[in-house]
Amino acid sequence: xxxxxxxxxxxxxxxxxxxxxxxxxxxxxxxxxxxxxxxxxxxxxxxxxxxxxxxxxxxxxxxxxxxxxxxxxxxxxxxxxxxxxxxxxxxxxxxxxxxxxxxxxxxxxxxxxxxxxxxxxxxxxxxxxxxxxxxxxxxxxxxxxxxxxxxxxxxxxxxxxxxxxxxxxxxxxxxxxxxxxxxxxxxxxxxxxx
Numbered sequence: 001x002x003x004x005x006x007x008x009x010x011x012x013x014x015x016x017x018x019x020x021x022x023x024x025x026x027x028x029x030x031x032x033x034x035x036x037x038x039x040x041x042x043x044x045x046x047x048x049x050x051x052x053x054x055x056x057x058x059x060x061x062x063x064x065x066x067x068x069x070x071x072x073x074x075x076x077x078x079x080x081x082x083x084x085x086x087x088x089x090x091x092x093x094x095x096x097x098x099x100x101x102x103x104x105x106x107x108x109x110x111x112x113x114x115x116x117x118x119x120x121x122x123x124x125x126x127x128x129x130x131x132x133x134x135x136x137x138x139x140x141x142x143x144x145x146x147x148x149x150x151x152x153x154x155x156x157x158x159x160x161x162x163x164x165x166x167x168x169x170x171x172x173x174x175x176x177x178x179x180x181x182x183x184x185x186x187x188x189x190x191x192x193x194x
Contacts, residue, residue, distance in 0.1 A: 062087060062126035062167075065115035068181035069099075069107025069133070070189060077193060078102035081184030082115025084122075093118055094180065096188035108133040109154035111185055116161045126167040132178040137170050 019030055064085045071078040078099040084092040095114050099107055112131060119127050131137055138144040139155055140162070146155045162168045175182065 061124065062128060063092065063119045063122070063124040064128045064130060065112070065119055066130045066173075066178050066181040067108070067111040067115045068131065068178055068185045069102075069104060069109070069111040070182065070185040071102055071104040071107050072189060075101050075103045075106075077189050078104070078107040078110075079185040079188030079192075080107055080110035080114045081181045081186070081188060082111050082118065083180040083184060084115060084119055091180070092122070094184050096184035096191075098188045098192040103150070105133070105135060105148065105151055106154065107185065108136045109151060109158060111181065112136065112158055113154070113161065115181075116158070120161065120164060125165060127162070127165050128169045128171070129162075130171050130173045130178065132173055132175045132182075134172050137172040140170050 064087070066083045066085070068081045069078065070081070078101065080095075080097045080099055082093075082095045084095075086092060095118055097110070097114055099110055102110070108131065112129065116127065116129075129137075129140075135144060139146050139151070140158060146152050162170075
């Protein structure tokens with residue numbers, strides 16, 4: 001998939017990592033950063049000059065999403081984590097987001113959604129999901145019912161995003177195979193609590 005600079009700026013303006021960038025650049029609010037990026041995107045869209053296009057490496061092929069969620073207490077301070085890799089195991093992205101006070105199962109779904117949405121943003125059309133939560137994988141496969149009211153909207157959203165891919169595969173993996181995603185979910189909590 002090919003993106004114009006304006007499309008990339010608009011994607012950056014809406015992406016969660018912009019919050020961390022603003023935190024690092026003291027004095028720049030999230031809303032001000034989004035306004036600057038949207039303005040720059042509008043400017044680029046109005047230009048009549050030919051603009052270079054950026055190509056995302058590997059976009060269009062399959063990507064593997066390792067996802068995890070962590071909660072310290074149930075409910076308690078929680079984080080979502082995801083790691084995206086190519087078929088050779090090379091890390092494409094590491095993602096983490098603090099969720100506030102949530103249950104571990106909500107955090108698991110949020111980790112999955114974080115990874116899936118990022119894979120879609122990058123233009124991938126096939127996804128292989130790997131998670132160490134049996135509940136998450138079995139609910140998404142229809143093997144377990146979703147009984148908890150707080151999980152029903154997350155389950156529905158996860159299925160909607162999964163079905164937006166041309167192909168998807170869901171697999172439960174041992175915790176050891178999901179260590180990087182676990183690290184990202186815990187790091188999100190640690191950074192918030194520091």
